[in-house]
Amino acid sequence: MNRGRPRSGHVDEAVADAVRALLAEAGYQALSIDGVAARAGVGKAGIYRRWRSKAEMVFAVVVHGPHPVAPADSGSLRADLAALAERIIGLLSGPYARLVLPGLTADLSADPALAARFQAGVIDAERALVAEILDRARARGEEAGDDAAFVHALLLGPIYTYLFLAGGEVPPGLADRLAGTAVAALGTKESP
Amino acid sequence: MNRGRPRSGHVDEAVADAVRALLAEAGYQALSIDGVAARAGVGKAGIYRRWRSKAEMVFAVVVHGPHPVAPADSGSLRADLAALAERIIGLLSGPYARLVLPGLTADLSADPALAARFQAGVIDAERALVAEILDRARARGEEAGDDAAFVHALLLGPIYTYLFLAGGEVPPGLADRLAGTAVAALGTKESP
CATH class of the missing domain: 1.10.10.60 (Homeodomain-like)
Structure with a gap:
């Protein structure tokens, strides 16, 4: 057996x-x-x-599990986003993630079908966590908007930049600073 | 001859x-x-x-020239940053840049000496453009801070995320929205 x-x-x-x-x-x-x-x-x-592909399997194992969940409700949008940013920093700066992510990104750009699966299985899953955090904030009466994809890019993008494009180190306090940036952007009306 | x-x-x-x-x-x-x-x-x-390496040569040719210059002074921090973000979007979404950047990023992570040269020749050069824009803004009396690396990551990171990690398309109005986000973040005092 x-x-x-x-x-x-x-x-x-x-x-x-x-x-x-x-x-x-x-x-x-x-x-x-x-x-x-x-x-x-x-x-x-x-x-x-x-997992439908090697890329999804590797990402799930070395970056986050197959079913990521949102951080616990802290009672404020800024603290929730800072907790999520801190977790993204932890996930992307682990030794295996550093080994895998740049090669995985190169694979994505060369394979549209893989990119579509990665989008659905990974990016959309992360955006759903952001959407959950924005929903909580709106329910508390905070200004939060509903563009989870943009807020996700505001957190992930600078973290990815520092880790994989610009030197490899995340500056101290980055998670809180990105959360403050997102909150400032969400609370600010567009200029005409 | x-x-x-x-x-x-x-x-x-x-x-x-x-x-x-x-x-x-x-x-x-x-x-x-x-x-x-x-x-x-x-x-x-x-x-x-x-150029000291294949990577720097390719980056200079397909992304930006060997000596990038800051956008013309528009008279406002937000408009200057939006012009720079628009240019980064144009540079990174060209057909050759799409072909090259993910593989180049993978090379960087596998080769610390190359990463150091890329940092000096490319990232630091882009940060210098941001620093020039922040200098102009401070000279006008605008709240601009002096963390060019952070503002650079706020522009480049989300653009890179949309183009290379999350689907390949930049949403309409992204450059202006990122500029507004950076300005909102720079004008906002840190919460205690």
Whole structure:
């Protein structure tokens, strides 16, 4: 009965361990779903039930889990956004994320079908967290707007820039500063 | 006397033509300084006098020239930043930039020496344009702060996110909206 094969509840963990081990050994380009299945001792079908591509699998394992949830309600828009920004910084600056994200981004630009799946599975999932935070704020009577995609780009973009385009280090206090920036932008009427 | 070799003043143009042609034929990974020198009919020394690496050469040719200048003084911080953001959008969304930037970013993360040169030659040059715009604003008495790196990340980051991480399209009005966001952030005192 598949002795040595992890049971269903352990597949996520076995796959995550295998992905990390193979990334450390040979990097992102060389990693394959076949290789991960063999290393994890799970069937490829079990992997494809969870993720539709290598890119989504790797992103889920090394950046965030398959079902990210919004930070706990802090009672203010600025603090909620700062908590989310802090989490994005943590996720993107981990050693495996640094190993994977630039190569993954290059794959996206070369493969429109992959980019569409990444958009649906990752970007839209993150934007939904922002939308939840904006909903909470509006329910409290805060000025929050409803453009989750823009607020998401205001947080993710500068973090990605510092980490992957401009030197590799995030300046101290960045999460709170980005949250303050987003709040200032949302509360400000457009100039004519 | 080197018939067929472009004269010094034409080297930039010959190299630019060769880079674009080779990118269109075989993409960023396959491009080499040797190949560009041969195609352009210029000496490798002439290329290395201008750029210290393939990445810097390609970036200069397909994204911005070797010596970017700040947009003309519009008389307001917001309009100056919007003009710069509009230019960044134009630079990053051109067909060659789309072909090159993700692979170039992946190279940076794998090569610290290259990343350091990219930082000095490209990121610091763009930050200097932002610093010039902030200087102008302060001279007019506008609230502008002096953190050019942060303002640069506020412009470049969301643009990069929309173009290369989240679907490939920049929403209408983004440049002005980012400029307004930066101005709102700079004019707002930090919360305690």
